[in-house]
Amino acid sequence: xxxxxxxxxxxxxxxxxxxPSRGRDPVLLGGRCLxxxxxxxxxxxxxxxxxxxxxxxxxxxxxxxxxxxVVRVRPPWGLxxxxxxxxxxxxxxxxxxxxxxxxxxLQDLQIGMKLRLAVAELGNNLQGEPCLRPYFEPAxxxxxxxx
Amino acid sequence: MSEVYLAGVGMIPFGVHAExxxxxxxxxxxxxxxxxxxxxxxxxxxxxxxSATAAPLFKDVTVGQNVFWxxxxxxxxIFNVENACTSGSAAFYLACNAIAAGQAQVAMVVGGEKMCVxxxxxLNSGATELDTQLGLVTPASFAMRAMRHMAEFGxxxxxxxxxxxxNRHHAALNPMAQFRKPISxxxxxxxxxxxxxxTRLQCCPIADGAAAVALCSKExxxxxxxxxxxxxxxxGTGDYQNPQDMARxxxxxxxxxxxxxxxxxxxxxVDLIECHxxxxxxxxxxxxxxxxxxxxxxxxxxxxxxxxxxxxxxxxVSGGLLSRxxxxxxxxxxxxxxxxxxxxxxxxERQVPGACTGLAHCMGGDKDGDxxxxxxxxxxx
Numbered sequence: 001x002x003x004x005x006x007x008x009x010x011x012x013x014x015x016x017x018x019x020p021s022r023g024r025d026p027v028l029l030g031g032r033c034l035x036x037x038x039x040x041x042x043x044x045x046x047x048x049x050x051x052x053x054x055x056x057x058x059x060x061x062x063x064x065x066x067x068x069x070v071v072r073v074r075p076p077w078g079l080x081x082x083x084x085x086x087x088x089x090x091x092x093x094x095x096x097x098x099x100x101x102x103x104x105x106l107q108d109l110q111i112g113m114k115l116r117l118a119v120a121e122l123g124n125n126l127q128g129e130p131c132l133r134p135y136f137e138p139a140x141x142x143x144x145x146x147x
Numbered sequence: 148m149s150e151v152y153l154a155g156v157g158m159i160p161f162g163v164h165a166e167x168x169x170x171x172x173x174x175x176x177x178x179x180x181x182x183x184x185x186x187x188x189x190x191x192x193x194x195x196x197x198s199a200t201a202a203p204l205f206k207d208v209t210v211g212q213n214v215f216w217x218x219x220x221x222x223x224x225i226f227n228v229e230n231a232c233t234s235g236s237a238a239f240y241l242a243c244n245a246i247a248a249g250q251a252q253v254a255m256v257v258g259g260e261k262m263c264v265x266x267x268x269x270l271n272s273g274a275t276e277l278d279t280q281l282g283l284v285t286p287a288s289f290a291m292r293a294m295r296h297m298a299e300f301g302x303x304x305x306x307x308x309x310x311x312x313x314n315r316h317h318a319a320l321n322p323m324a325q326f327r328k329p330i331s332x333x334x335x336x337x338x339x340x341x342x343x344x345x346t347r348l349q350c351c352p353i354a355d356g357a358a359a360v361a362l363c364s365k366e367x368x369x370x371x372x373x374x375x376x377x378x379x380x381x382x383g384t385g386d387y388q389n390p391q392d393m394a395r396x397x398x399x400x401x402x403x404x405x406x407x408x409x410x411x412x413x414x415x416x417v418d419l420i421e422c423h424x425x426x427x428x429x430x431x432x433x434x435x436x437x438x439x440x441x442x443x444x445x446x447x448x449x450x451x452x453x454x455x456x457x458x459x460x461x462x463x464v465s466g467g468l469l470s471r472x473x474x475x476x477x478x479x480x481x482x483x484x485x486x487x488x489x490x491x492x493x494x495x496e497r498q499v500p501g502a503c504t505g506l507a508h509c510m511g512g513d514k515d516g517d518x519x520x521x522x523x524x525x526x527x528x
Contacts, residue, residue, distance in 0.1 A: 012280050040389070042277050048387075067298070067393055069290035069342045076271070076282060085287050087393065087516060096390035096516065098278050111298045123282075126274065133281065 009121050009130050015056070016042050017119055017134045025061050026119040028134060030093065032057035039093040060092035061117035062139060068101060068109045077123040082106065088115055088136055102137035114139035148247040151377040152368035153526055154361040155184025156487040158480070161356035161472045162325040163263045169201055169210060169357075173259035174217035176357035176477075181218070183487075184361040184371055186253060188218045191361070193251035194225040195242050197234035197258035198476035204266055214257055232425065232511030233382075234258060235358065236479025236522035242362050243380040252364045259357030260474030267353060271513075278513065286350050286426065288513050290342035293428035295393045297344070299443065302431065304344055306446030308335035310427040311348050311469055313455045318466025320456075320497035323481070325354050325472040349427040354472025358480035360487075373491045378504070379409035379525040385517035394443070398518045399436035399510065406506070406523035407438070414438025415460060417525065419489055419499045421482035422508040424467040433508055434462070456497060464489065464497050475511065479522065482507035490528040503528055 011017065020026040031043030035052025039059070047054050068086035075081050084101030086109065101109060102118065115136035125131035157179025159172055173196070181188060196211025211227045230237040235258035242254035271279045296302045312332055318324035330348060338347040368374035383402035391397075407414050415438045422437065424430040431445035439460055440448040448454060454462040465471060465485040468478060486505035488494045504527040512519025 013277055016277065066390075067291040067295040069287050069294060069344075070340075071282065071284065071287050071290075071342045072340045073284075073286070073342070076284065077280065079282050083282055085282055085291065087291060089390065094390075098281055098283060098516070100281055111294065126280070 009132050010125065012125055012131045012133045013042070017117070020119050026117055026134065027061045028059040028090070028097065028117055030057050030059045030095065031055065039095055041095050041097045057093065059090050059095065063088040063090040063115050063136070065109065065111055065113045065115055066096055067111060070106050079123040084109060086136065100133055100135035102135050105138050108138055149249055150365045151243045151246045151380070152363050152365060152371070153375040153377055153483070153487060154186060154253070154363040154368065154371045155180045155182070156360050156484040157183055158323060158358035158477070158484045159356060160323050160325070161354040161474060161477070161481070164261070164355040165263065167355070169198065169207070169259050169261045170213045170217060172261070172355065172357040173214045173257050173359070176259065176359040177214065177218055177255060177257045180255070180359035180361050184363070186361060186371070188220050190253045191220050191255045192223050193242065193245050193254040194220060194223060195228055195238040195254065195256045196225065197228045197238040197256065198260055199229055199231055199234045200260050200262055200267070200475070202229065204262070204264060211257070230511060230520055232423065232473070232475045233479055233509045233520040233522050234476045234511070236482070236507065236509040236524065237382060237520060239360065239479060239483065239524060240380050240382045240522060243377055246362050246364055252367050254362045255359065256362070256480060257357065257359040258476035258480045260476045261355050262353040262474055263355050283513060285513065286342040286345060289426035289428050290345045292393045292432060293344055296428060296431065296446070299394045300446065302446035304336060305332060306450045307344070307349060307427040307431065308332050309450045310424060310430045311335045313449070314424060314463045314467040314469045317456055317464045317497060318470030320495070321466050324466040324470040325352065326470045345426055345428065351425045351468035351473040354474050356472065356474045356477045356481070358477040358484050360480055360483050375487060375490050375526050375528050377524065377526050379406045379523065381406040381409060382520065382522045384520055385514055387515040387517050389515065391516035393516060396432050396436055396518070398521050399433060402521040402523050403436045403438065403508065406525055410525040412504070412525065417504045417506045418502040419464055419486070420460065420462045420506045420508065421465060421467070421485050422462055423510045424463055424469050425473060427469070430462065430467070437506070437508065456499065461499050464494070464499060479507065479509045482509065483524065483526070486526050490526060
């Protein structure tokens, strides 16, 4: 006896976010240099500044919107049309990172607004298969929990 | 280092050349450049060919050897250069180095692109990069710079649209441009939105096209009528620091300052500029990096008319990428073509009166919120 269980979708790239699970919000994963202490996203194989070893670093899940746009032409990777992109100043780690914006929140985007990370199936990967992508949603929206 | 001279330039009109192949277009531009230089093909002793899309779109590699052999040029060193939007100007940089080092007496740079095919999508910075996989396309990165510039400095949609209106006004006078019909501010603002706040008429179109230049040593230049001196050729890559300031482009400022210093000129001390107006906000950011105005004042400068033909410092009198279209391998060389025509006083209706010194500026590629390349070239008569 076997249940038709759908394989979970793979992440768009390995090691850039923690997979959401019950009761735990996803976080962005970057790197921190053990020698000079600089943070990076995504995690590089070695520190580009001092060539020191870099270990995985939890960059948290919150930040503020530094700038954004809504792309209205044919989207790549089977992303929704239109889709939003922004640079987000993370609250922890001092980094400004590129991120997708929540598909339902494009009308609400404003520079300076508080954002929180979410992860869901969004578009396809390099192989054309559905995959999980991280995106940012307004922080005042109730988080969608994995179940 | 030896002095470097521009002996000749050639290009074919940019647009849709459905019946023509890349090698055909590029070799014609090269032939025109040799004619303009009054040099026979057998004088060329080093060749550079630039293209950004031949490999991804057509799986064509080492195209340069095919192009140069169309002109009977063989046996010499030939290099194929891919550098995104600065492919042409980066190849120009290498050719200048070859002349300056005495490795070549005549070095030829040819750039071309065949892009008007169904397979062409929006340019990005490489499919395997995380940014690309998160949906970053080139118009989006400039749109986010625009949003930030508007928020920090009060730059308006109308000021950005003024760049497109101005450059199209120039293009009406340039037979090499793809789009030559004048457009109004309203038309620019009401054209379809591509990536907020950039509308379609604020984004450069793609194009098929080719351009070429012949560079030479001082000794050869003595035999070339109308040879021009290359005062500076600079090329900087990004610093990729985090966070990047998207309203003040450090890599842009740094490379422009280096070019002025090399040429011994104060910022803005040139008679005309061809800059990388792939998007209207780009030209505004480059005004600031090029020292034409204070940081944040580029929008006001665009709307003032001072950068139009007849103004204080004309920018993109060719019509720019916005009107010409942007085949990356040829774009940087088409900018040099315009400078040469202007500095030789052969630009007809769009001539900048008394132009002695011109600057060509090009940027390409996205990485970590920065540019992967910036080239600035200064030429005088």
